[in-house]
Amino acid sequence: MTLAATVREAARRFGPRSAFVDPNGSRLSYAELHQHSDEVAAGLMASGIGPGDVVLLRLPSDSTYVVTYAAIAKVGAIAAGVNPRLAPPEQEAVARVAGGALVLDSVDAVAALRRPGAVPMLADDADRAVTLVFTSGTTGQPRGALFCQRQLAAITLIDVADAWGDPAAAPTTMLASTQFAHVGFMTKLPWYLRLGTTTHVLGRWRAADALACVAEHRIPSIGGVAPQIALLLREDLDAYDLRCVQNLIVGGAASPPALVREAKARFEADYSIRYSSTESGGCGTGTAFDADDEEAFFTVGRPRGGIEVTIGGSDTGRPGGSEMGEVWLRSPTTMAEYWRDPEATTDALTKGWLRTGDLGSVDERGCLRLAGRQKEMFIRGGYNVYPAEVEGVLAAHPQVAEVVVVPRPDDVMGELGVAVVVPADPAHPPTLEDIRTFLEPKLARYKLPEGLRIVDELPLTAMQKIDRRALVARETPTMG
Numbered sequence: 001m002t003l004a005a006t007v008r009e010a011a012r013r014f015g016p017r018s019a020f021v022d023p024n025g026s027r028l029s030y031a032e033l034h035q036h037s038d039e040v041a042a043g044l045m046a047s048g049i050g051p052g053d054v055v056l057l058r059l060p061s062d063s064t065y066v067v068t069y070a071a072i073a074k075v076g077a078i079a080a081g082v083n084p085r086l087a088p089p090e091q092e093a094v095a096r097v098a099g100g101a102l103v104l105d106s107v108d109a110v111a112a113l114r115r116p117g118a119v120p121m122l123a124d125d126a127d128r129a130v131t132l133v134f135t136s137g138t139t140g141q142p143r144g145a146l147f148c149q150r151q152l153a154a155i156t157l158i159d160v161a162d163a164w165g166d167p168a169a170a171p172t173t174m175l176a177s178t179q180f181a182h183v184g185f186m187t188k189l190p191w192y193l194r195l196g197t198t199t200h201v202l203g204r205w206r207a208a209d210a211l212a213c214v215a216e217h218r219i220p221s222i223g224g225v226a227p228q229i230a231l232l233l234r235e236d237l238d239a240y241d242l243r244c245v246q247n248l249i250v251g252g253a254a255s256p257p258a259l260v261r262e263a264k265a266r267f268e269a270d271y272s273i274r275y276s277s278t279e280s281g282g283c284g285t286g287t288a289f290d291a292d293d294e295e296a297f298f299t300v301g302r303p304r305g306g307i308e309v310t311i312g313g314s315d316t317g318r319p320g321g322s323e324m325g326e327v328w329l330r331s332p333t334t335m336a337e338y339w340r341d342p343e344a345t346t347d348a349l350t351k352g353w354l355r356t357g358d359l360g361s362v363d364e365r366g367c368l369r370l371a372g373r374q375k376e377m378f379i380r381g382g383y384n385v386y387p388a389e390v391e392g393v394l395a396a397h398p399q400v401a402e403v404v405v406v407p408r409p410d411d412v413m414g415e416l417g418v419a420v421v422v423p424a425d426p427a428h429p430p431t432l433e434d435i436r437t438f439l440e441p442k443l444a445r446y447k448l449p450e451g452l453r454i455v456d457e458l459p460l461t462a463m464q465k466i467d468r469r470a471l472v473a474r475e476t477p478t479m480g
Contacts, residue, residue, distance in 0.1 A: 001153070002073070002128075003070065003130060003149070003189065004073045004122065005121065007070045008121070010030050010034070010193040010196065011030045011031045011035075013164060013196065014029075014165070015031045016029050016030075017030055017167070017171055018171070018198045019033050019063075019066070019193070019198065019199065020062070020066055020201060023062065023202055026063070028066065030193070033063075033067060036067045036071075036114070037074060038118050039113075039114040040068055040071035041070075041075050042114075042115035042119055043112070043115045044075050044113060047102065049072075049101060049102055050075055050076060050077065052076070053077040054077070054080050054098050054100040054102075055079055055100055055104060056080050056098055056100035056104065057080065057081045057082060057104055057181070058084070058095075058104065059084075059104060059106070059110070060084060061084075062201055064107050064110055065081075067110070069189065074119050074122070077101075078130065078131060078132055079130070079131045080098040080100060080132035080144065081131075081132075081179075081182075082134075083134070083179045083182070084181075090142070097142055099340070124149075126148065126150040128148055129336070130148060131146075131152075131186045132146055132339050133145045133147065133182070134181070135278050135279075144339035145183070145278050145339075146335055146336045146339050147336065151334070153190075154332035154333045155187050155188060155283055156191045156194065158304055159191045160195060163194065164194050164196075165195040165196030166196075167196065171197060172198070172220070173217045173219045174219060175199070175210060175214060175222065176200065176202065177205065177210070177225075177228060178205075184251065200213050200217055205228065207231040207232050210232065211242070212240065214242065215241045215242055215244070220244055220245065221249060222247075222249070222267075224251075225250060226250055226252060227460055227466065229248060229250055229255070232263075233262055233263060246269055247269050247270040247272065247289055248267060248269055249272050249274060251275070252465055254275070254370050254388070255271075256391075256395035256402065257297035257396055258396065258401070260297055261297070270290070272288070272289055273286065273287045274286045274300075275300035275368065277354075278335075279334065279348060280331060280333060281331070283304060283331060283333040284300075284303070284304065284307060284331075285300050285301045285303050285304060285309060285367075286300070286302070287302075287367075288301065295365070298369065299363065299367035300369070301368065302368070303368075306331060307333070308331065309329055309362065309368055310330075310353070311328070311361060311362060312355060324360070324361050324386075325360075326355055326356065326358065326359060326374060327358045327359070328350075328355055330353045357375070358370055358373055359374055371388045372387045372389070373468075376468060378407035379415055380416060380417065385405075385407075385415075385417055385446065385447050387404070387406065387417070389443070390417065390419075390439070390443065390447055390448075390449065393443060394438070394439060397430060397438050399424050399425065399429065399434065400421055400423065400430060401421075403419055403421050404420045405420070407472065407475065408451055408475040409476060417449040417450060417451070418453060418475050420455055420458065420471055421452065421454055422458060426456070431452070432449070432451070432452040436449070453474075
């Protein structure tokens, strides 16, 4: 079922039920979502927007964004969201890559499109493009991952099969944890609608506001990325009634063992790590809610239904069985292409496999263990060092709350490792000697950090991921 058809059917089933609740408390019902998106779609058609045209959404993450996205789908155009957390030059770079036929950058601009009347349904076409989702852009020019109706249907099938929520039952409440331009919303909206969820939107994600929303609306599942969970744990959880929380679903990458352990204990809830990427449609692997410590703390779990994982042989360019190498995914949820970038598409997609750029291995139980990004690997004295491997061990140090290992140029060894640490107790941070002593029994000496930087917090990208590029830049002397 297409996104447009899902909007229509959800309106029929759930009618007056609230689909989205904006930061100011205003509510958008399922019936209103269908009606308003029809009106905006009519305006788009009157403006000459139709199948294959790109419409750039430079809008806040609220109900207007949802209505507009649905309207774009109804006319067969392609919605390209711009993350408002990006800096202006980054937003302009996204706009240049998208090459939109129309830019909608305000509520007033959307309102001006509205026309009365229903919009005829387009014929079902699995290959019709629906959305462009842009990568975070920390490695240079942003790239737009294109998703067609085929991919959205596959994502929905993995997440909720062909189920529809019960109109007679109380709706499941959710908290929007990312900007709507993120893959976690753009590709997963259809299944939110199928289940008849009520999603609460924060004007800007703040830990205290998120906890207050969860407590007030009895939200059973907290989703987000590891840095957001770490921020939640800095709050006084006892100040909120969080007995409603049953689980935490945490994406983006691996969560440090200490974070998983503390979150499970303090929320008294299950914790699942989800590994995926923009290019994979937000689908990949996940740890089981009842996973034992080895799986829960040191892996990102097993492939979810319909997804295959292998370690690509870098020497052959084909899926291989090497102990450590690039993680390759194969799934019907994988992007169709990088928008207007055939060379990058060819590099990323090999005979149906998505080359993730992540390094990892698959253990004897079928769980994926990550070892960082290929480009994050550095070479010390001729030996490869994988930062994620060092971070995974160091995360268990009692004085370490968060840690990232980055390279520092060295005239003798080429590169040396520097541990950037957020201490568990700012008044008693670990020393470099503490860290090396802790790591020595567990890792080869060439992998041990030879520098230490204590920080209050780790920098984040606009997508709420640790900004390794910024950390590496701090360790690299400027030329001039």
